[in-house]
Each structure stands twice: as C-alpha cells, then as structure tokens.
Amino acid sequence: MKIIDKTEFAKANIFGIGELNTAYAKYFIGNSFLKPLTDPANTSLFLANVTFEPGCRNNWHIHHASKGGGQILLCTAGSGWYQELGKQAVSLQPGSVIVIPAEVKHWHGAKADSWFSHIAIEVPGENLHNEWCEPVSEQEYQQLK
C-alpha cells in the first residue's frame, strides 16, 4: 500500500526506521535509514530493517559468494520495487518475500510516490562481498508503473 506521508508511514513501519544510513549513502539515490534488528554478539545472522524515502533506491549491485550467500527481503510497509538485470521490475507490498541469489545484478527501493521498508537478511555463505555498480537512472526509474 502506497504511503506518502511520513507520520502515517511511521505507524505502519513496525520494525522502526532507525538512523539515517550514512555509511551506504554513496550507493543510494535519496535517503535511506537503517535499523539493525540483531546484534552480532548474539547471533550469526544479520538482520536490519531498511527504510527508503519516496524515490529512494540503491544502485545496481551484486552479492558475490563462492558458496551460499545472497539476501532475503521481507517487505514490511509501504510499496517498492525489486528488479534483476534483464527482467521486469517486481512491485513490492507488505508481505512480499524476495530471495536474491548470489551473483545476480539487481536493485531495490521505494516507489516514486511512497515510503517503503523491508527487512534484509544476509544469507550465510563463503567469500561474501558486495559489488556496487551504476545508479538506476531517472529514465529507467520513472518509467516504472
């Protein structure tokens, strides 16, 4: 469900907005926010709720792994997009689950007219590292319906 108002969205964003995601800002267009949900001291799985302001999306990127790896997205509030290279973008709603395989170039983010949040889960594997590529252009993004 699209939600453009920040206060209204905050009520739907049950896992919380956290802090401005400054560490990864160079790989995003627009502002994103990060709320870690697990502490590496307590568990080997890293989960965070990622919130994108309307129009915000990350650059094309690849989760590299020699075994396992990739990421799982659990969409929790608002409305967004997920796109793999060479495929149609997928519309994301609360309850959408996306399994991103390792080695697949992709991006995700909010719709132009809605806030959006997903929980991101890093899937364990071997020799994990992320490759950040070019931004999603305004032309590509604005034509999504």
Added chain:
Amino acid sequence: MKIIDKTEFAKANIFGIGELNTAYAKYFIGNSFLKPLTDPANTSLFLANVTFEPGCRNNWHIHHASKGGGQILLCTAGSGWYQELGKQAVSLQPGSVIVIPAEVKHWHGAKADSWFSHIAIEVPGENLHNEWCEPVSEQEYQQLK
C-alpha cells in the same frame, strides 16, 4: 495489538496464514498454522510465518546445536508471549524481535485473548536438532498478564 477476531487478524497478518500445522500439532496446545516463506531449492535459510490461534502455544523446547543454531522470531501481527526457563515471560507485539539462543529451554505462542503471528528463522549451525519437552500448563499460562 490484541486481535481476537479472525477476519480482522487476517488483514494484519501480512505474510499469510498458510496451512494448519498438523506435522507439529503434537507439540502444541491449540491450533497453529504454517506458511513457508522460502523454498529450500532456492536458499539455505528456512523462514516461515507461524500463526497461533488465541490460547495456542508450543511446548517447552530446546534448539540444540554444537555450534551456532537457535532461532530468530520477527513478530508481525497480534500479540503473544515468549518465555525462557526461569525468566519472566516477554510480551510480544508487531515489531518485537527475539533471538533464541541454542540450548535455552523456552516456549512461545499467542495470548489467551489474541491471535498472534511471527516469522521464524532457523539460524544455521552444526548438529542441529530440536528437543520437545512438556506443555506449558494451564496454570502457568493463565497467570500471565
């Protein structure tokens, strides 16, 4: 937020109710429902949305592991309880995150007067197996406030 009406709860339960959880029914009091969110063919992480009818809870149990393991609960709708042996029960709401360590005896489930759902994530580890113990007695359960 407590929700006693099934139809109203279904609107809040964004990851879906799935099927009656018959395979594990012997370890539960009341009816629970299971909606797998990942397919073992696509990813090594198993996630499922578990829904408990009002009053439903699982037996005391332990996630054994020689390394890693345990479970993470992401509470998505309604209201429930999580309790570790020897500790006070924790009230669960949408947005609550529980990291259950391996080897800790515990139970979880709905409140007496509310439906409840959480996503359960199996944390990878070595020599994983679950030990199911005694039910949570009516006396223990009904005194929770």
